[in-house]
Amino acid sequence: MPGGPAVPAFPPADPSVTDTPTPVTDTADATDTADAAGPLARERAHLASSRAALRAMRADVEALDIKDVAANWVNAQVLRRQIDERITALADLAHTPLFFGRLDYLHAPGAERAEGAGGEQFYIGRRHVHDAAGDPMVIDWRAPVSQPFYRASKKEPMDVRLRRRFGYTGGELTAYEDEDLTDTTSDDRASRLLQSEIERPRVGPMRDIVATIQPEQDEIVRAGIGGTVCVQGAPGTGKTAVGLHRVAYLLYAHRERLARTGTLVIGPNRSFLRYIEQVLPALGELNVAQATVDDLVAHVEVRGTDDPVAARLKGDARMAEVLRRAVRSGVTMPVEPVIVVRGSRRWRVPAYEIEEMVRELLARDMRYGAAREALPQRIAHAVLVRMEEAGEAPDDRVQDAVARNAAVKAAVKAIWPAVDPAKLVLRLLSDAEFLAEHAAGVLDEDEQRAVLWAKPARGVKSAKWSSADAVLVDEASDLVARTPSLGHVVLDEAQDLSPMQYRAVGRRCTTGSATVLGDLAQGTTPWATTSWAEALAHLGKPDAAVEELTQGFRVPREVIAYASRLLPAIAPGLAEATSVRESAGDFSVREVAPEALDAAVLGACREALGREGSVGLIAADDRIPVLTGVLTAAGLPFLAPGEETSADSRLTLVPASLAKGLEYDYVVLDEPAAVVAAEPDTRTGLRRLYVALTRAVSGLAVVHARPLPEELG
Template identity: 25%
Template sequence: MAIDKSEMELEKRRLEETVDWLSEQVNLAAEKHEELEKKVAMLKKSSGGTYNEELALTQQVYEFANKNLQKYSEASHKPYFARIDFSEARRDKESYYIGKFGLNDSSEGEEKVIDWRAPIAELYYSGQQGKVSYKAPIGFVDGVLSLKRKFLIENEKLENAFDEGINDIILRSSSDETEDNALVDEFLKINLEQSIGSKLKDVVATIQKEQNEIIRASKNTVMIIQGSAGSGKTTVALHRLAYLMYKYSENLTTHEILVIAPNKLFLDYISDILPSLGVSGVKQSTFEDIACNILKYSGKIHTKDMKFSLVMEESNKEKVKFITTSSKFKGSMTYKSIMDRYLKYIENKDIQIEDIMVGEYILFTSNEIKRLYSKDLINFPLNKRKQEIKRYFNLKLKVIIPEVFEKIDYAYERSIQSAKRDIKDETSKRKKIIELYDKRDEEKKHFNANAKKAMDEYFKQWSQKSIIDLYFNLLMDEEVFTELTEGKIGTKLYDFIKSETIASISGSIIDSDDLAALLYLKLKVEGLDKFNFSHIVIDEAQDYSNFQLLMLKSIAVNDSFTIVGDIGQGIYYYKGIESWQKLISEVFKGQANYIPLTQSYRSTIEIINVANRVLQKQQNYITPARPVLRHGKEPDLISYSVEKEFVEKLDEIVKSVKISGKKSIAVIGKTFKECKYIKTQLKKYSENDWELIKNTDKNFQSERIIIPSYMTKGLEFDCSIVYNCDEESYGDNELDKKILYVVLTRALHMEYIFYKEKPSSLLE
């Protein structure tokens, strides 16, 4: 409920005081920043490029000052978003203002604003008025929460404020409730009704209780979040990162964190969140890019989006079946088992070896090498075993060489004694003895030189080929492949896989479906020592195979994961996750926390209701999204017969969107081919400019875009236009059900569904 006039005046004065104080801090920070900038420049000049301890220290202070300047500058526009009044047991009531950044007045010893990640701030997100407690570093703190107040602040001005009533805690928002009998969080509702920009933004002011529990969960755990479309799962995962960086700041650095997103378009979309929360330097990548980095591969990749586009547009149904079956096979744990058999096959070939010899002398027997390779060093990667054996033999060689020298000495000593005894002529005797000594020394010299050479040649011959060559060799060798797959892969499927492999080799390209197996071979043959992350976030996880996720697990130090996705949006159904429980069982051995998020904050009730019709037609569909109680216009079903008519109606929609104060509009075609056609028609007839999103590597800047269905995953727009949603485009099959569900859940406020002749039956 809105606060009364007198309270409003008090809060306005408090805000003015805070803004004035921040203005002073910005000026002081700017002066300090400028002073340090000049000092760094001077020290760089005087150091002449050599290491300078004073320069290194000054640069650290400069970076800290720069962060302070950025923090104060950003906070000055909106210093805080909430206030709580809390009385700790046997102490007076205190008011705490909560903001995106903690702000301390060191001169007064006063904490003006509490960081949203601070322990006491949890009372704002999860506490109910009355007796409460929160967990602090010293233990649980008990007390009474008497006020939760939320502020709408824009450009240093207090626009409105709301006090949360005792019962206004949980939104009852199932679709059959009316506005009269449901409790409405007005503060949340106002925030949700705002227009969005081209980037995902932080939501520290409106984090909900169920989201807060995920954000503040312990670091060393696997969190698997099944989030309905619009549930804020991506935002929650990134806010969790910011929280972990705050809580574990002493032993967790940004360089130890990895964010895996579906494509570069999505990475750009989420790129502003972490920096806006004061976290920079986190590695954000796609699975393809991190895999190539690990494999040290800089060539071309046939991405999953390229392959999906082929699946969507290929008219040969048999070829589509082979593509999808091959993808499913290569992403399965069965394929991982085949790689294990292949590694055993390689290992058995590796130990078909001989003694290491120099002349007649055995340096190391084949039995000793086999024992070390197959038993003593069994837990090491294959190549690491060889390196360890070579290192061990090099050390042992220092003992072996003197022993061989003794044998040589002994053999020549016998010949010398014979010469002394048998040769009577002193001159001939002396000559023979010198000759024997020279031969002995030459043999020692030869042995000493050739022992190291024999070792190097032996291990050079024993070394493995490249990981990529090893893998392709398997796929090209029908006899070995059939043996390792135990003949369970049909001839036609193998022929297709082999033809794909030949195309990859000739085109110098790697299929993204092969990356999991390549990483696994890399792990087992060479090791992944240099790739260790303390926490990994995986977004749109439903689109990865269990084998791919297993490989991401191999670069995590302690199974610390935040995995978010939505089975209902699993458009890569043929290779992605079928069930979270299967993932937990196969990859994480049952050790994971599964949390569903069903509340949808993105779209209006009317939009979600239409999308849920499609979701409920999916096989094994999960719980439908429950929209926050925010009503809007019913999605319009609009028929058209010719493209000019479509464009004219589209231009009218653009005008109405502008009038409403909203900005972003997306025309969503099913395939890229269809989007290119839409672009030509819009160029021909439309009054507006439209940007065609050609691939997921490109960032879009325009407020009006044309985008293929499969590229919209994770994105959101004020208004979405679904192009030609007829029975032919979106039929009664699992792929179309998932794609259409994705498409229908992109709009925040307005949705228009165009069709020719008859709309898809999936909408019924």
């Protein structure tokens, strides 16, 4: 991927695969010379030709002359931007395989299956590549013809005769492996190349998984855009990658629609977004926005924090009703008629008639701002009726003029005053009487006291907004004016959202669909959801399909088995995850004396750095300053979460609160008891520990001086 070190896209394959490749009958334009050179040489030749064709495609776009095409400078700018994006999307990433598989069909897809008819051969890759004549050299992995690469089996070959996987080292094609799907005499066997790619050490940010998507993952990736999908995924099951590849697929299948409505990926924090930010560009998708929930609701400057009780109450869905009442509280019934003067005539609309209009608008439960805009038109319409009864013939222009009349505007201002969402929430959280008036029957007195801001200290002019307060402002803003909806939203680490945060995200996809990703066992906030049904109801997508991924591909089997000891305490209803990895991984639990803890952690980090791949040192947040000093004194360079690793700096110091969603080849976990104790309650602490234990891809070393939580024993 761009910006990272040169790493193999696939590791060197098994020698039995590389040195004695399975013979294959090429159904394309194979020549005697190519056959004599061997199948591997022929595949390398196709790779070289495909790269040349991709360069030619990019050169064609770069050569486009648009100076006399656009009608004006605005259109020219838009067209220029689209061309630049196309040029970027056609970049040939040297260390990313252009294609990773090949399908040999028994028959031409879509053609009548005549006896003796020859099939076709397709190379499957990250993007479409065609030659000068327009014939495909590489087929996009998202195309329908590519689907059997992920789903075909000997039981259901999907008209595929042979599936070939390729192995790469440093961008060079070095191996291949064939699977004859017509041979029903033998069982399906695990692909060695696929297994090697799954277990390959990772350096740098998250990468795509197009070469290793499994059938159950592919079903989620290719689910239609019309419905929302919720993925409950255990650690290492690839739920984040599945969500990102689903975005890429939807952009391929519904590009025009999503180009109009937009797509958004929502992550838990900036470190996580930096970690995943290269996946979609590597697939050629450049126009997908990324944000955190805090970014979405950034109506006010957040400088304060809430205690867990206040944060949980402010995130409670009941606050939506309190806000709805508060927003409407300014509406008052008229006591005076509205008199409109036009020329020599005076038109009178009595108070009772205006009251009927106000009550009808309130009953319709419209957005506050939309109803406020409708009221002057209703009053103006009443005036027009009187004009028509008097024999006049007013038109729409007259009605608009009456709606803008000073008397009408004054009446609307008094009856239906404008609402500033931030000022409304400020009053609600700082005025006990105002809160009590609108929270009656919703929040009890203790709960009302808990959500009220403490009085500012002397010399402090105002209280500080918290993240939960910002979500309340967003809710109030939507009650005043509808939030624009996107075409598709991906919400990752969704289990940590409060009901009010779900509502904030749901407002961004009211007319679109969503992909919700999470793991109930990894919920670490005081308001973490315990049920996807409840969460999806708050999101506004109660009919969403819930899919469960329990087969892990990244976390070693011994590590996931050890972490799963916590499941009965943190998520008793979830199935225990399994691992498809053949290797058990490196795993150790080391108990040391308290005075030797720092040295033991340092030693474990040095040991991990002696292997290939990234290393994450995960510790309770309050241990980070201590470990920073230890690493600095030892001259061991380290990075912050989300920063890109390199050959010279492969160690990342990770606060446990930021570990979610991240992965490292080797993890050193410092003092599990401290991770648990840092949370407000034991269950949340054990969930935080579960997250930390499952960040390892190849090995985990647990170093502790204090007793381990009894749930692990």
